[in-house]
Amino acid sequence: MKLSSLKSILCLSLVFLCFGCATNSAKNEVIVDCNQTLSIVESPKNVVSEDGFTILYDGKGGDTLEKLLKEALKKQIAHGCKNG
Structure with a gap:
């Protein structure tokens, strides 16, 4: 696997991880x-x-x-x- 492919996969994984954290915190917020x-x-x-x-x-x-x-x-x- 090329280094650029690995970087892309890691970047994409980071985006999904951050997006998942943001949506979970919004669900737990009490209005x-x-x-x-x-x-x-x-x-x-x-x-x-x-x-x-x-x-x-x-x-x-x-x-x-x-x-x-x-x-x-x-x-x-x-x-x-x-x-x-």
């Missing part, structure tokens, strides 16, 4: 509507959604709810929705 209202939903799990606007709460323990609310606020701030 947040900052005008949403915080929702607390009864659930057997205690979890905060990725955007910070939905809290799944089992209804047991005020300390748990307080921690979930703080986590939700941190996630909202991380997405640029609140100033703290």
Whole structure:
């Protein structure tokens, strides 16, 4: 195989690799509507959604709810929705 052919293949591979990375990062990006209202939903799990606007709460323990609310606020701030 000629050196020029090898360079072409490596260049093409690099382009596909970079394009693949760019499209994967766009798919993983969370788009947040900052005008949403915080929702607390009864659930057997205690979890905060990725955007910070939905809290799944089992209804047991005020300390748990307080921690979930703080986590939700941190996630909202991380997405640029609140100033703290």
